[in-house]
Amino acid sequence: MNNTGKWVGGVVVVIALIAIVVFAMRSGKSDSTDTNATSTEKSTIKIGLSLPLTGDLAFIGETDRNAAQLALEEVNKQEGLKHNYELVFEDDSFNAAKAASVIKKFTSIDKVDAVISIGSTAGNVVAPVAETNRIPHIGAGASDSTIAKGDYNFIHWTRPQEEADAMLKELQKRKITKVAALVANQQGLQAMNTELKNKAGAVGITITDETFNLGQTDFRTTISKIEKEKPEIYLLGAFDPEVGIIAKQIRELGIKTPLTSIESFALTADLKPFEGQWFVDAAVPTSQFGGTYQQKYGKEPGPAAANTYDAIHLLVKAFEAVPGDGKPASDQVAKALGGTQGYSGALGPLSVNSDGIFISQAAIKIVKDGKAVAVQE
Amino acid sequence: MDIIPQLVVNSIIAGAIYSMVALGFNLIYGTTKFFNLAHGTVAAIGGYTVFYLSKSLDFPVLPSVIVGVLFAGCIGYLVDKSVFRALRKKKASGMVFLVASLGVMTALQALVAILFSSQFQTLSVGSAKVYQVFGGVITQVQAIILLCVLLIMAGLTLLLRFTRFGKAVRATSDEEEVAKIVGINTNKIIGRVFFLGSAIAGLSGILVGFDTGIEPAMGLSLLLKGVIASIIGGIGNVYGGVLGAFLLGFIENFGIWKISGEWKDAIAFGVLLIFLLFRPQGLIKK
Amino acid sequence: MEYFIHLGILVAIYAILALSLNLVIGYTGLLSVTQAAFYGIGAYATAILITSYDVNFFLSILIGMAATGLAAFIIGYVLSRFDGDYFALGSFGFNIIIFSIFMNWQELTRGPLGIPGIDRPSLFGFVFSDNTPFLVLAALLAVLAYFLCQFIVHSSFGRVLKAIREDEKAIQIFGYKTGYYKLVVFIVGAMVASVGGSLFASYITFIDPSSFHLNESIFVLAIIILGGLANNKGAVWGAAFLILLPEALRFVGFPTDIAAQMRQVVYGLILVLLMLYRPQGLMGEYKL
Numbered sequence: 001m002n003n004t005g006k007w008v009g010g011v012v013v014v015i016a017l018i019a020i021v022v023f024a025m026r027s028g029k030s031d032s033t034d035t036n037a038t039s040t041e042k043s044t045i046k047i048g049l050s051l052p053l054t055g056d057l058a059f060i061g062e063t064d065r066n067a068a069q070l071a072l073e074e075v076n077k078q079e080g081l082k083h084n085y086e087l088v089f090e091d092d093s094f095n096a097a098k099a100a101s102v103i104k105k106f107t108s109i110d111k112v113d114a115v116i117s118i119g120s121t122a123g124n125v126v127a128p129v130a131e132t133n134r135i136p137h138i139g140a141g142a143s144d145s146t147i148a149k150g151d152y153n154f155i156h157w158t159r160p161q162e163e164a165d166a167m168l169k170e171l172q173k174r175k176i177t178k179v180a181a182l183v184a185n186q187q188g189l190q191a192m193n194t195e196l197k198n199k200a201g202a203v204g205i206t207i208t209d210e211t212f213n214l215g216q217t218d219f220r221t222t223i224s225k226i227e228k229e230k231p232e233i234y235l236l237g238a239f240d241p242e243v244g245i246i247a248k249q250i251r252e253l254g255i256k257t258p259l260t261s262i263e264s265f266a267l268t269a270d271l272k273p274f275e276g277q278w279f280v281d282a283a284v285p286t287s288q289f290g291g292t293y294q295q296k297y298g299k300e301p302g303p304a305a306a307n308t309y310d311a312i313h314l315l316v317k318a319f320e321a322v323p324g325d326g327k328p329a330s331d332q333v334a335k336a337l338g339g340t341q342g343y344s345g346a347l348g349p350l351s352v353n354s355d356g357i358f359i360s361q362a363a364i365k366i367v368k369d370g371k372a373v374a375v376q377e
Numbered sequence: 378m379d380i381i382p383q384l385v386v387n388s389i390i391a392g393a394i395y396s397m398v399a400l401g402f403n404l405i406y407g408t409t410k411f412f413n414l415a416h417g418t419v420a421a422i423g424g425y426t427v428f429y430l431s432k433s434l435d436f437p438v439l440p441s442v443i444v445g446v447l448f449a450g451c452i453g454y455l456v457d458k459s460v461f462r463a464l465r466k467k468k469a470s471g472m473v474f475l476v477a478s479l480g481v482m483t484a485l486q487a488l489v490a491i492l493f494s495s496q497f498q499t500l501s502v503g504s505a506k507v508y509q510v511f512g513g514v515i516t517q518v519q520a521i522i523l524l525c526v527l528l529i530m531a532g533l534t535l536l537l538r539f540t541r542f543g544k545a546v547r548a549t550s551d552e553e554e555v556a557k558i559v560g561i562n563t564n565k566i567i568g569r570v571f572f573l574g575s576a577i578a579g580l581s582g583i584l585v586g587f588d589t590g591i592e593p594a595m596g597l598s599l600l601l602k603g604v605i606a607s608i609i610g611g612i613g614n615v616y617g618g619v620l621g622a623f624l625l626g627f628i629e630n631f632g633i634w635k636i637s638g639e640w641k642d643a644i645a646f647g648v649l650l651i652f653l654l655f656r657p658q659g660l661i662k663k
Numbered sequence: 664m665e666y667f668i669h670l671g672i673l674v675a676i677y678a679i680l681a682l683s684l685n686l687v688i689g690y691t692g693l694l695s696v697t698q699a700a701f702y703g704i705g706a707y708a709t710a711i712l713i714t715s716y717d718v719n720f721f722l723s724i725l726i727g728m729a730a731t732g733l734a735a736f737i738i739g740y741v742l743s744r745f746d747g748d749y750f751a752l753g754s755f756g757f758n759i760i761i762f763s764i765f766m767n768w769q770e771l772t773r774g775p776l777g778i779p780g781i782d783r784p785s786l787f788g789f790v791f792s793d794n795t796p797f798l799v800l801a802a803l804l805a806v807l808a809y810f811l812c813q814f815i816v817h818s819s820f821g822r823v824l825k826a827i828r829e830d831e832k833a834i835q836i837f838g839y840k841t842g843y844y845k846l847v848v849f850i851v852g853a854m855v856a857s858v859g860g861s862l863f864a865s866y867i868t869f870i871d872p873s874s875f876h877l878n879e880s881i882f883v884l885a886i887i888i889l890g891g892l893a894n895n896k897g898a899v900w901g902a903a904f905l906i907l908l909p910e911a912l913r914f915v916g917f918p919t920d921i922a923a924q925m926r927q928v929v930y931g932l933i934l935v936l937l938m939l940y941r942p943q944g945l946m947g948e949y950k951l
Binding site for chain 3: 412460463464467469470471472473474475476477479480481482483484485486487488490491604605608637639640642643646647649650653654
Binding site for chain 1: 666670766779780873926
């Protein structure tokens with residue numbers, strides 16, 4: 001047995017532990033820098049965000065973090081707020097174990113007053129802990145309704161049911177009966193696909209669908225396979241970057257069939273491939289949030305950005321709504337959040353249903369001059 | 378567009394991309410005998426260099442590509458010089474190299490993400506020119522990829538067979554100790570091999586960037602395909618990697634045709650396993 | 664504090680995984696990258712049994728081990744035909760195939776949705792819902808795994824494993840059926856890993872395929888190489904180090920915009936430095 005080895009290893013682990021404890025105690029006491037608190041009378045509300053900031057889905061975490069910071073700026077510009085607000089960002093790499101570490105850090109060290117998580121993986125990990133610790137939690141960009149179980153948990157992602165209905169209605173309006181769907185193997189999109197397939201038969205629409213895994217870049221054969229059915233329209237159930245790649249490869253294969261999607265076109269960095277195509281999106285008005293985001297960051301917002309932005313504003317509103325000046329009790333905040341009706345968010349008017357799911361409406365949009373524009377009825 | 382010819386064309390395109398990665402990987406593996414996880418990230422770096430030059434600094438395309446390829450080569454060379462050479466001196470095992478290369482991959486990938494964000498970017502310029510080939514469709518970029526693969530393969534064969542450098546490389550691949558005894562400066566040779574292999578990787582990253590796009594984490598999946606291709610074809614062998622790559626392309630695409638798309642990776646590896654069972658040395662013996 | 668208890672539980676779980684992999688790689692010299700798959704089978708077994716069939720956690724561990732053992736038997740049998748690098752690649756392939764099954768066999772695993780709502784273990788009416796009792800449970804299982812591995816390694820069976828690692832052909836001459844030994848250790852390693860998986864599932868109360876990707880296998884490999892191959896204490900220290908290090912880095916004040924990525928850079932650099940200056944690992948006895 002190598003004694004130096006034992007020593008080295010032991011020392012390193014001890015140093016790591018000491019580092020954690022020291023830093024943990026420091027950050028537990030002091031506030032982070034995202035605050036402009038001038039008075040010591042207002043209490044500070046900390047909102048923790050668990051996002052995928054590294055790994056394959058880092059581009060989602062990045063855009064959501066940007067959206068959250070944008071929302072915070074707007075909050076800080078408001079006058080007459082009862083509390084100060086600050087955000088704590090932590091990386092979960094879209095991984096269950098890391099998300100667990102993040103929520104534990106949030107509850108025991110940062111002592112956050114609310115949590116926002118991105119995606120169903122983090123959402124499902126955070127939800128039971130949030131409920132036990134009585135911390136309001138919004139799962140932004142999470143489609144799994146089990147996350148919303150309990151009084152403190154909410155999800156904010158347009159429901160597959162609404163989107164499927166809107167899509168089918170529009171297809172019927174345009175007398176389209178044969179649809180080809182390319183759907184990513186991801187919770188929300190698969191849920192939407194299932195809804196569509198269940199309801200399509202009743203209205204005489206056939207949907208041929210193909211599933212693919214995230215990270216795939218070569219869709220040519222899948223497209224060739226589906227094209228054999230000669231669909232009248234291609235439904236792209238994918239987000240950035242796959243949606244752009246699929247559209248490109250469809251055109252490269254010489255297929256001129258129209259394309260449509262559910263939300264994806266609005267969430268893509270480059271809308272040129274979809275010029276002139278209609279699609280189902282979360283309701284008006286997206287343009288205002290999109291415009292402000294574009295102005296500050298120089299690019300379009302990405303997946304779940306609008307939901308994150310809304311989540312921050314919704315939480316702030318709920319905290320402000322609770323009567324009294326001291327730090328609001330968390331169950332009051334949860335109740336206030338649960339009572340949201342008709343809030344005008346980046347994704348249109350939002351209301352909460354009894355399951356804790358934020359319902360927003362779906363609308364038909366069309367891509368004009370590289371921007372998503374509502375279709376006039 | 379008829380299905381079978383299109384499938385063939387798709388398979389060839391996929392095979393071409395995998396070939397390029399396999400070529401660079403095989404070259405380096407031959408002399409160093411370990412799985413360098415950072416090889417894929419070098420490909421990404423090549424792509425991002427071109428992205429930076431052509432999109433942010435508005436350089437014309439061809440010079441950007443040349444700079445990108447050379448820069449990728451340099452990065453590979455530097456990584457070898459600073460990390461792998463020291464490990465070779467200590468006669469570290471393949472697994473230590475693996476973990477070290479994992480560290481390099483993690484750090485480099487994160488640096489790229491810091492500099493360029495994790496957003497998916499495309500390098501494409503203008504509209505795609507498309508050619509009809511025997512009932513299938515291929516784009517200009519894809520044709521270029523195919524051309525490059527053939528050129529590089531030919532170039533490498535000539536290099537390895539007929540130049541002194543090539544002979545030194547083959548000697549080092551076969552038996553590093555003996556090569557040293559004969560007076561070959563193996564570290565210098567390996568350094569150059571890293572440069573060359575990484576430059577090829579950089580080119581593959583750039584071409585993939587033109588064909589679909591780039592993002593910081595693209596390296597690993599690209600590398601894996603190249604590695605499978607190399608194994609199928611016979612590791613350490615220039616022709617073998619290319620053959621394996623095309624075979625892999627065919628199997629993947631014809632597999633998707635019959636089975637649903639989400640099983641694509643499982644199919645690729647299933648085939649790999651069958652290969653390893655019945656012909657572990659690969660299609661072409663070294 | 665809750666956070667540290669949580670980290671302790673993670674360290675215990677990964678220590679179990681590392682110990683299991685050490686048997687196969689460290690002591691037998693078989694470079695296997697399939698550990699995440701076995702970890703996953705154990706986790707899914709427990710998840711499905713607890714949520715759909717109300718099976719007791721401890722029973723589910725045993726059933727999970729059986730299922731994993733069976734999978735390992737099949738996979739190990741195929742892999743035992745390969746050597747060295749090809750073994751590694753084959754094991755890699757199996758990891759991807761099993762991951763695909765987790766992702767795509769939706770009737771069983773709910774695919775990307777994962778399985779939420781996994782209950783914490785209960786034993787004679789006591790439920791391990793608080794983290795502290797769970798830490799005790801996890802630590803206990805880790806200690807058991809440690810002693811099991813020590814026992815195997817110091818037995819005559821273990822001596823044959825080491826001999827296989829050093830020179831397989833030599834020991835075959837003596838009449839040892841090395842294929843049999845390799846298969847057995849592979850199965851044992853898999854079953855120990857599955858225990859880790861069961862713990863993981865019940866602790867986080869939610870699992871989805873993303874936790875069992877190739878990256879996990881590489882992570883566990885890094886743990887034992889860092890800790891020192893063929894050293895069970897090293898496996899445990901390695902797990903502690905690689906779990907605690909990224910968490911410690913969360914507290915270093917990088918600017919928000921690049922914090923997460925900077926941590927990756929530091930993490931990568933530390934791996935490289937450790938390999939450069941201590942390639943035998945923190946506790947390494949087996950200088951490769």
